[in-house]
Amino acid sequence: MKISELSRQTGVPVASIKYFLRQGLLPAGRATAATLAEYGEEHAQRLRLIKALTTLGGLSIAATRDVLGAVDQAHGVEGALGAVSYALPVPGTAQPVESPGEVAEGGEGAEVAELLAALEWQVPGTSPHVKGLTAALKELRRLDAQYAPGELAAYARLAESVARLDLERAVGIDDPVSLAERAVVVLAVCAPVFELLRRLAQEDQVRRRVAGGDGA
Amino acid sequence: MKISELSRQTGVPVASIKYFLRQGLLPAGRATAATLAEYGEEHAQRLRLIKALTTLGGLSIAATRDVLGAVDQAHGVEGALGAVSYALPVPGTAQPVESPGEVAEGGEGAEVAELLAALEWQVPGTSPHVKGLTAALKELRRLDAQYAPGELAAYARLAESVARLDLERAVGIDDPVSLAERAVVVLAVCAPVFELLRRLAQEDQVRRRVAGGDGA
Numbered sequence: 001m002k003i004s005e006l007s008r009q010t011g012v013p014v015a016s017i018k019y020f021l022r023q024g025l026l027p028a029g030r031a032t033a034a035t036l037a038e039y040g041e042e043h044a045q046r047l048r049l050i051k052a053l054t055t056l057g058g059l060s061i062a063a064t065r066d067v068l069g070a071v072d073q074a075h076g077v078e079g080a081l082g083a084v085s086y087a088l089p090v091p092g093t094a095q096p097v098e099s100p101g102e103v104a105e106g107g108e109g110a111e112v113a114e115l116l117a118a119l120e121w122q123v124p125g126t127s128p129h130v131k132g133l134t135a136a137l138k139e140l141r142r143l144d145a146q147y148a149p150g151e152l153a154a155y156a157r158l159a160e161s162v163a164r165l166d167l168e169r170a171v172g173i174d175d176p177v178s179l180a181e182r183a184v185v186v187l188a189v190c191a192p193v194f195e196l197l198r199r200l201a202q203e204d205q206v207r208r209r210v211a212g213g214d215g216a
Numbered sequence: 217m218k219i220s221e222l223s224r225q226t227g228v229p230v231a232s233i234k235y236f237l238r239q240g241l242l243p244a245g246r247a248t249a250a251t252l253a254e255y256g257e258e259h260a261q262r263l264r265l266i267k268a269l270t271t272l273g274g275l276s277i278a279a280t281r282d283v284l285g286a287v288d289q290a291h292g293v294e295g296a297l298g299a300v301s302y303a304l305p306v307p308g309t310a311q312p313v314e315s316p317g318e319v320a321e322g323g324e325g326a327e328v329a330e331l332l333a334a335l336e337w338q339v340p341g342t343s344p345h346v347k348g349l350t351a352a353l354k355e356l357r358r359l360d361a362q363y364a365p366g367e368l369a370a371y372a373r374l375a376e377s378v379a380r381l382d383l384e385r386a387v388g389i390d391d392p393v394s395l396a397e398r399a400v401v402v403l404a405v406c407a408p409v410f411e412l413l414r415r416l417a418q419e420d421q422v423r424r425r426v427a428g429g430d431g432a
Contacts, residue, residue: 082422091415116416122420129412132408143268148385156416163414163421164421167418169363185361192308192348193356195307197371200332200337202297202301203338208338
């Protein structure tokens with residue numbers, strides 16, 4: 001198909017498609033003339049993914065390039081999820097949270113290690129998510145809003161159930177590219193969906209408390 | 217205390233404190249001389265909150281101002297949670313997802329309404345989170361990555377349990393300002409913590425699948 005048809009099919013403006021081509025996010029089409037190229041279904045699929053990552057996922061062009069690189073190199077559902085998981089921005093660390101030299105000081109690193117051990121989660125200490133959680137807990141302590149003992153473990157048990165649903169959404173897909181793309185969707189695009197459900201549930205529970213008369 | 221001491225106590229550079237004062241995020245100190253002002257514990261508390269919102273929460277200065285405005289006007293745990301919840305950016309909509317005129321077309325609005333009815337959640341259709349969820353589901357359908365029947369409800373049930381933990385973290389605080397600030401922390405700052413726990417749980421489960429030999 002021509003670039004105009006690719007634009008119509010995906011809802012991405014032609015100017016944006018050309019930008020993604022220049023940035024190397026989208027592979028070039030098959031040249032049919034000096035200024036014309038032919039695009040296929042794989043371009044449409046990739047374009048929908050780029051759009052999802054940059055809008056719903058909120059990723060920068062540079063981050064999108066990293067994720068697509070991980071997608072292209074990944075094998076199998078574990079490879080895809082693993083590679084994509086490490087390529088995506090770590091939640092809560094859009095801006096550096098720590099001043100240099102502060103990380104090693106606090107007890108939060110040990111707290112995270114103990115939590116993982118208690119949960120029997122097999123995660124290497126080098127995981128960016130271990131570092132992210134350590135930084136987040138440190139920031140919460142500064143705000144005097146630490147989790148009470150056991151509270152973090154209660155959240156973690158629910159996170160475990162959510163992750164189980166996440167993985168179920170990724171199995172049963174055989175084509176490696178589709179599989180890797182599904183990993184991106186599950187990790188980057190579906191995270192806001194759960195956060196929205198959580199906000200809605202909070203709204204409901206606040207309303208019930210008010211109706212129950214035990215509120216302020 | 218002087219501004220230099222305020223900076224030391226909160227870890228926020230003096231230049232940033234002056235910027236927050238100019239932007240009206242932080243109330244002015246008590247003037248003690250032409251170029252000197254005295255700051256109190258309430259300034260330190262507010263400053264820690266601004267820092268948390270702009271770093272861990274990832275909020276812009278404008279969004280931070282909106283949230284602080286909601287904090288200052290809120291009453292009680294329900295008022296605080298409600299006001300802050302609506303003032304915060306809606307997850308997944310950092311950039312506009314919908315083209316104009318598209319929202320009313322799809323069946324996602326009805327899907328969200330049916331979901332809320334099935335869950336018996338009391339949430340008005342005007343909630344920004346209803347609109348956000350509708351837009352997210354539409355985007356997932358474009359990516360051919362819809363939730364299977366019942367899958368979204370399974371996520372919603374877990375979100376309900378998470379919201380229950382969230383509300384428990386906000387009760388038992390009497391001072392209205394502390395209460396509103398806790399609402400901000402729970403809603404804006406703790407969201408990444410759950411997302412990090414989810415990523416860690418995913419890492420663990422991927423590892424177990426590989427070890428179990430049922431992976432690629």
